[in-house]
Amino acid sequence: xxxxxxxxxxxxxxxxxxxxxxxxxxxxxxxxxxxxxxxxxxxxxxxxxxxxxxxxxxxxxxxxxxxxxxxxxxxxxxxxxxxxxxxxxxxxxxxxxxxxxxxxxxxxxxxxxxxxxxxxxxxxxxxxxxxxxxxxxxxxxxxxxxxxxxxxxxxxxxxxxxxxxxxxxxxxxxxxxxxxxxxxxxxxxxxxxxxxxxxxxxxxxxxxxxxxxxxxxxxxxxxxxxxxxxxxxxxxxxxxxxxxxxxxxxxxxxxxxxxxxxxxxxxxxxxxxxxxxxxxxxxxxxxxxxxxxxxxxxxxxxxxxxxxxxxxxxxxxxxxxxxxxxxxxxxxxxxxxxxxxxxxxxxxxxxxxx
Amino acid sequence: xxxxxxxxxxxxxxxxxxxxxxxxxxxxxxxxxxxxxxxxxxxxxxxxxxxxxxxxxxxxxxxxxxxxxxxxxxxxxxxxxxxxxxxxxxxxxxxxxxxxxxxxxxxxxxxxxxxxxxxxxxxxxxxxxxxxxxxxxxxxxxxxxxxxxxxxxxxxxxxxxxxxxxxxxxxxxxxxxxxxxxxxxxxxxxxxxxxxxxxxxxxxxxxxxxxxxxxxxxxxxxxxxxxxxxxxxxxxxxxxxxxxxxxxxxxxxxxxxxxxxxxxxxxxxxxxxxxxxxxxxxxxxxxxxxxxxxxxxxxxxxxxxxxxxxxxxxxxxxxxxxxxxxxxxxxxx
Numbered sequence: 001x002x003x004x005x006x007x008x009x010x011x012x013x014x015x016x017x018x019x020x021x022x023x024x025x026x027x028x029x030x031x032x033x034x035x036x037x038x039x040x041x042x043x044x045x046x047x048x049x050x051x052x053x054x055x056x057x058x059x060x061x062x063x064x065x066x067x068x069x070x071x072x073x074x075x076x077x078x079x080x081x082x083x084x085x086x087x088x089x090x091x092x093x094x095x096x097x098x099x100x101x102x103x104x105x106x107x108x109x110x111x112x113x114x115x116x117x118x119x120x121x122x123x124x125x126x127x128x129x130x131x132x133x134x135x136x137x138x139x140x141x142x143x144x145x146x147x148x149x150x151x152x153x154x155x156x157x158x159x160x161x162x163x164x165x166x167x168x169x170x171x172x173x174x175x176x177x178x179x180x181x182x183x184x185x186x187x188x189x190x191x192x193x194x195x196x197x198x199x200x201x202x203x204x205x206x207x208x209x210x211x212x213x214x215x216x217x218x219x220x221x222x223x224x225x226x227x228x229x230x231x232x233x234x235x236x237x238x239x240x241x242x243x244x245x246x247x248x249x250x251x252x253x254x255x256x257x258x259x260x261x262x263x264x265x266x267x268x269x270x271x272x273x274x275x276x277x278x279x280x281x282x283x284x285x286x287x288x289x290x291x292x293x294x295x296x297x298x299x300x301x302x303x304x305x306x307x308x309x310x311x312x313x314x315x316x317x318x319x320x321x322x323x324x325x326x327x328x329x330x331x332x333x334x335x336x337x338x339x340x341x342x343x344x345x346x347x348x349x350x351x352x353x354x
Numbered sequence: 355x356x357x358x359x360x361x362x363x364x365x366x367x368x369x370x371x372x373x374x375x376x377x378x379x380x381x382x383x384x385x386x387x388x389x390x391x392x393x394x395x396x397x398x399x400x401x402x403x404x405x406x407x408x409x410x411x412x413x414x415x416x417x418x419x420x421x422x423x424x425x426x427x428x429x430x431x432x433x434x435x436x437x438x439x440x441x442x443x444x445x446x447x448x449x450x451x452x453x454x455x456x457x458x459x460x461x462x463x464x465x466x467x468x469x470x471x472x473x474x475x476x477x478x479x480x481x482x483x484x485x486x487x488x489x490x491x492x493x494x495x496x497x498x499x500x501x502x503x504x505x506x507x508x509x510x511x512x513x514x515x516x517x518x519x520x521x522x523x524x525x526x527x528x529x530x531x532x533x534x535x536x537x538x539x540x541x542x543x544x545x546x547x548x549x550x551x552x553x554x555x556x557x558x559x560x561x562x563x564x565x566x567x568x569x570x571x572x573x574x575x576x577x578x579x580x581x582x583x584x585x586x587x588x589x590x591x592x593x594x595x596x597x598x599x600x601x602x603x604x605x606x607x608x609x610x611x612x613x614x615x616x617x618x619x620x621x622x623x624x625x626x627x628x629x630x631x632x633x634x635x636x637x638x639x640x641x642x643x644x645x646x647x648x649x650x651x652x653x654x655x656x657x658x659x660x661x662x663x664x665x666x667x668x669x670x671x672x673x674x675x676x677x678x679x680x681x682x683x684x685x686x687x
Contacts, residue, residue, distance in 0.1 A: 076473055124668055128675045131417045131472060135615045136671060138608070139664035146660050150653040262608070266480060273477045315492040322484030325477065330466040333474045 003347045019197060036186050041179045049178035052291060057185040058246045060287035063271040064196055064280060065239025070269070071278035072200055073232035074212030075125050076134040079141030080240050080268050082121075085260035086144060087114040087241030088248030089154050092163050095249075096156055103168045103249075107188070107242055114241020115234045117144075122233025126226055129215070141262050149257035164254030181250050188246065192239060197280050199235070208232050209278075240268075274328050276337025285336035293321065360673045372634075375642040388523075389641050390634060395527045397633020398534045399596075402589035403610035404617065404625035405538070406582040411619045412558040413578040414464065416475045420482040422607025424583055426599075427490040428452055429590030433499035433599040441503070445591070452583030453576075455486075460576045487604060499599040501591055503529065530592040537588050538626060541581075545622075550577060558620070612667035618680025628678060632663045 003024050010016045020026045044053065066080050091110040094101060101109075121140040125133050148154050155163050168175040168184075175184050199205050207228040210218035219225055248255055267290055275286020297317040301308050308316070332338055376386055403421055410418040431451050435444035463478050503526065545551040556564040557574050565571055593603055613632050617624025640659040647653060676682060 070473075076476075124672060128671045131476070131619065132615050132671060132675070132677070134417075134476070135611045136664070136668050138611060139661060139668050142661035142664055146657060150657065152652060269477065270480070273474065277473075311496055312492065315488045315496065318484045318488030319492065320488075322481040322486075322488065325481030325484065326463055329470075329474055329478050329481065330463075333467070333470050 003344070003350075005348075019194075019201075033190070036190075037183065040186075041183065046178045049182045051295060053182055054178070054185060054251055056288050056291045057182070057189050058243050058251055059268070059271065059291060060284045061189050061192055061246070062240050062243035062268055063275065063283040063287045064193065065236045065243060066268045067272045067275075067277065067279070067283045068196060068200070068208070068239065069232050069236035071272055071276075071282075072205060072212060073208035073229065073236075074215075075122075075129075075229060075232060076131070077137040077140075077236075077265075078134050078262070078269060079121070079137040079139070079144075079265055080236075081244075081260040081262065081264035082140040082144035083114045083118050083237040083240040084244030084247060084264065085148055086117045086237075087111060087244030088255070088260065089148055089163075090114065090241065091245035091249060092165060093154065093156075095165065103170055107245055110245040111238040111242040114244065115238040118233045118237020118241075119230055122230050122237075125229050125233065138262070141265055145258060145261060155257070161257045162254060163248075165249050168249055175250065185246060185250060188242075192242070193280060193284075196239070200280070204228075204231060204235075212278075270325060272335075274325070274335055276335025276340075279335065279337035281340060282335050282337030285340070289336065293324065297321065364669065364673050368635075372638065375638070389637055391523055392527075393634035393637030394630055395531055395633070396637060397630040398531045399589065399593055399629075400610050400613045400633055401626045401629025402534050402537070402585060402592070403607045404613040404629050405541070405622065406585040406589070407610060407614045408617075408619065408622055408625045409578055409582045409585065411614075413554055414575050415472065415561075416464070416479060417472065417619070418582065419476060419479040420486060421582065421586060421610065422604040423483040423486040423490070424452070424455070424586040425590040425593065425607050426601065426604035427455070427486050427590075428583065428587035429501070429594035429599045429603055430490045430494040430499065432587070432591055433501050433594060434494045436501060441501075445587070448587055449584055452587055453580040456579030456583050457576050459579055460572065464575055465572065483604075487601075491601070496601065499594070501594040501599060503591070503595045526595060530596065533588060533592060537585065538622075541585075541622070554578060609663055612663040615677055616667040616670050618677030620681050621677070621679035624677060624679035632666065635666050636662050 003022075005022045008021075008023055010021070015021075020029060040053075062080070062084060065083075066077065069075050069077055069080075087110045090113040091106050094106045094109055095103075117140075121137065124136050128136060149161055155161050170184065173180075175181055200208070207218070207223045208231075210221070210223050211225065211228045211232075215225060218228070244260065248259075252259060271286030271290045272283060273286070274289050275284065276282025294317060297320055298313065301313055376383065403425060406421045406424070407418055410416055410421075428448055428451075431448045432441075432444050435447055438444075439447075459482060463482060467475060467478055545555060553564070553569045553574060554577065556567075556569055557571065561571065564574075589607075590599070590603065593606070597603070597606075609632070610629075613625060613628040616632060617626075617628030636659045639662040640657075643662075644658050647658060671677065674680075
């Protein structure tokens with residue numbers, strides 16, 4: 001009744017090509033953004049910002065980046081946390097060695113450096129594919145873990161190998177309180193999400209999708225596989241690198257050599273699988289699920305009044321996490337984004353059966 | 355022709371890397387042989403885990419990330435049950451447990467996910483990994499346990515007259531290698547000589563054709579996962595006896611992944627030869643290349659064996675995209 005597109009005629013190409021063609025979608029997005037930027041700072045507590053919203057925003061950016069590669073271009077990577085670490089350490093070194101740079105510039109440069117490394121590790125994708133490629137991307141993971149743990153220059157010769165960052169200063173405006181951090185992240189993520197949304201509608205995104213659906217056929221119709229695959233690796237690593245820099249500077253503040261280990265990579269993959277592959281919105285759903293679930297599981301024994309040792313809780317948590325993943329894959333292998341789409345479809349017909 | 359040339363270059367480079375320490379005089383022949391043997395024995399362990407991967411991939415097309423978790427689970431079961439009963443009984447009971455696990459996985463995970471994308475199946479096995487890791491440690495505890503195989507651990511000296519100072523090897527390493535070799539022979543016999551083995555090979559060749567001549571796919575999957583569980587059990591016991599049963603076992607199993615891509619997902623000989631190549635390459639790199647790199651780049655310690663296996667496997671893949679013995683892939687539009 002409320003959500004339907006009949007009566008909304010498009011009379012120009014501009015109208016036909018806009019990002020959200022349906023009026024109700026635009027209204028929903030407007031309300032959502034208004035809530036995110038204006039309402040949320042008043043509603044949520046500092047704890048909620050620090051433990052859920054900030055990691056959620058950064059990880060959705062990372063998941064978005066990974067989704068561009070896996071969901072849109074069909075190249076699996078199990079080593080994407082490596083590019084997060086590249087972004088984080090690049091930002092750390094840029095801030096350390098060129099302190100006069102604005103943090104936004106640092107962020108972009110860190111992303112570009114991560115993109116370069118991503119291109120390098122993307123080269124094997126031209127020769128190998130599928131699960132072979134997936135395992136090969138683990139090389140990036142372990143190599144980068146090792147590099148940042150062992151090469152002293154990257155950590156500025158810190159004896160423990162861990163690095164810590166100063167507060168970000170944006171045009172004389174320090175990003176220090178949870179609310180400010182949140183607003184800064186929300187702005188960055190919004191910009192990158194809009195960029196991604198438009199990117200996947202462009203010729204580049206269509207080339208990626210053609211590559212994903214059938215690479216030989218895509219080649220036949222004139223899409224260069226080298227170009228399509230390497231741009232996907234580059235753009236994806238750029239996103240993930242930016243997310244890594246934010247993760248290091250805004251969320252962690254200081255981190256150990258193995259902060260970006262394989263568990264993080266696997267979690268990123270979980271996010272896009274659970275959220276929905278090849279869906280921008282899905283990256284956000286997945287990131288929220290993966291961020292919120294462990295916190296929920298951690299608190300559940302308290303709420304239920306069961307007394308358990310910490311080790312027991314963490315083992316049970318791992319069990320429930322695994323079981324839920326399997327459950328989700330069985331119930332909806334296309335992810336939460338698919339449920340969202342089904343919901344919209346149903347809403348279109350509601351309240352009439354057909 | 356070009357491909358052959360690349361292959362020749364690759365193998366020449368490997369060989370050069372292999373004999374470099376000897377030629378440059380970086381090590382004596384005795385020490386060199388010791389490292390080589392150490393690498394081979396580590397390689398046997400990698401092969402064992404890789405074997406589990408290959409078995410499952412061949413029969414069900416699932417890339418089983420949970421193999422490492424299964425190794426840990428099997429090792430934990432044996433270690434804890436051996437506290438209450440003799441070792442052989444614990445092992446037998448563990449076999450039963452692994453078969454039951456295979457059955458449960460087939461019922462609850464594989465069957466509902468039939469015909470899904472390989473990535474979805476990979477993710478499902480990741481879910482299984484988390485579950486089995488958590489379950490194993492909930493049931494059996496998460497300390498470090500020991501498995502005592504009753505083999506003395508002190509090194510023995512061999513070939514004393516050939517090299518100056520002889521070569522030191524551990525008895526338990528030799529036993530592990532023997533056990534692995536025995537397992538491989540048994541598996542080969544099983545695949546070649548029994549009716550079930552033939553059915554397994556048929557399924558590996560072509561699911562649809564196998565099903566159409568009346569081979570029950572579901573039962574085959576249970577059998578394959580059970581076999582992989584038993585292989586995991588052997589790997590877990592051997593590894594656990596060497597390093598102690600602890601959580602890191604399931605992490606070390608990640609080392610088996612480059613072995614599988616190097617050997618080819620679908621080849622049992624590939625898993626074994628790949629394991630040996632990785633094992634030797636890694637030990638050689640750690641012992642001989644590591645110090646050189648630390649000196650050259652001023653690193654905070656070596657540890658290049660963490661990634662060397664992957665880079666080695668990547669180099670192979672650039673020349674042979676399907677691994678050493680993988681099935682050749684032909685694309686049709």
